[in-house]
Amino acid sequence: MESHFEKQIALLEQDLTKMGYAVQEAIEKAVQALVKRDKSLAKEIVDGDRQIDAYDKQIEDNAFRILLLDQPMGSDFLRVSSALKMITDLERIGDYAVDIAEEIISYPDEPYIKELIDLPEMGACVIAMVKKAVKDFVNQDVASARTLAKDDDKVDFLFAKIKKDLLILIREKDENAEQGIVLMMIAKYFERIGDHAVNIGEWVDYTNTGSHQVS
Numbered sequence: 001m002e003s004h005f006e007k008q009i010a011l012l013e014q015d016l017t018k019m020g021y022a023v024q025e026a027i028e029k030a031v032q033a034l035v036k037r038d039k040s041l042a043k044e045i046v047d048g049d050r051q052i053d054a055y056d057k058q059i060e061d062n063a064f065r066i067l068l069l070d071q072p073m074g075s076d077f078l079r080v081s082s083a084l085k086m087i088t089d090l091e092r093i094g095d096y097a098v099d100i101a102e103e104i105i106s107y108p109d110e111p112y113i114k115e116l117i118d119l120p121e122m123g124a125c126v127i128a129m130v131k132k133a134v135k136d137f138v139n140q141d142v143a144s145a146r147t148l149a150k151d152d153d154k155v156d157f158l159f160a161k162i163k164k165d166l167l168i169l170i171r172e173k174d175e176n177a178e179q180g181i182v183l184m185m186i187a188k189y190f191e192r193i194g195d196h197a198v199n200i201g202e203w204v205d206y207t208n209t210g211s212h213q214v215s
Contacts, residue, residue: 019055020134026097031123045101052094082203089196096189122158122190129197145201155194162187
């Protein structure tokens with residue numbers, strides 16, 4: 001029969017998966033809102049952040065309860081304590097989705113200074129990374145988690161390309177500057193989401209080795 005501790009761990013990981021899905025959905029909506037200039041969808045992201053914060057608090061409370069009452073040892077302790085660290089990264093990813101949404105809401109409805117190709121691709125990359133990171137944590141798939149850093153190389157490449165292209169447009173016309181800066185900030189938010197996804201993957205290593213290098 002499944003022990004009380006194992007049931008608590010299973011519930012904790014279920015909540016982590018739900019939080020991961022909520023964060024992933026927020027990024028997906030952010031990409032859609034950006035492409036379609038959909039302020040209503042962007043507002044959904046801001047409103048939905050309350051649910052992500054609620055998951056954060058619930059998981060934190062349950063993890064501390066397990067640590068205090070069950071006093072797990074060895075790999076069990078590492079698994080619970082790494083879950084506490086992981087929710088910090090997920091919560092920050094949710095915050096970046098909100099940051100993107102707020103840029104979309106506040107910026108005037110006017111044509112983009114360039115066709116959005118690389119930004120949506122960058123968004124798709126980080127969505128896939130977050131999905132993989134959460135799955136790898138639940139499955140404790142160290143080999144897959146270690147490939148997240150390589151996945152992030154494409155995100156970094158796209159960020160550098162977007163930044164270069166926008167700087168050229170800003171230099172060409174002064175009126176491109178305001179929007180160019182906004183789009184550059186959004187690209188930076190995507191880049192930071194990728195970093196946090198890598199960090200989540202590194203918590204899988206922490207669970208199995210007891211060491212972690214923060215990205």
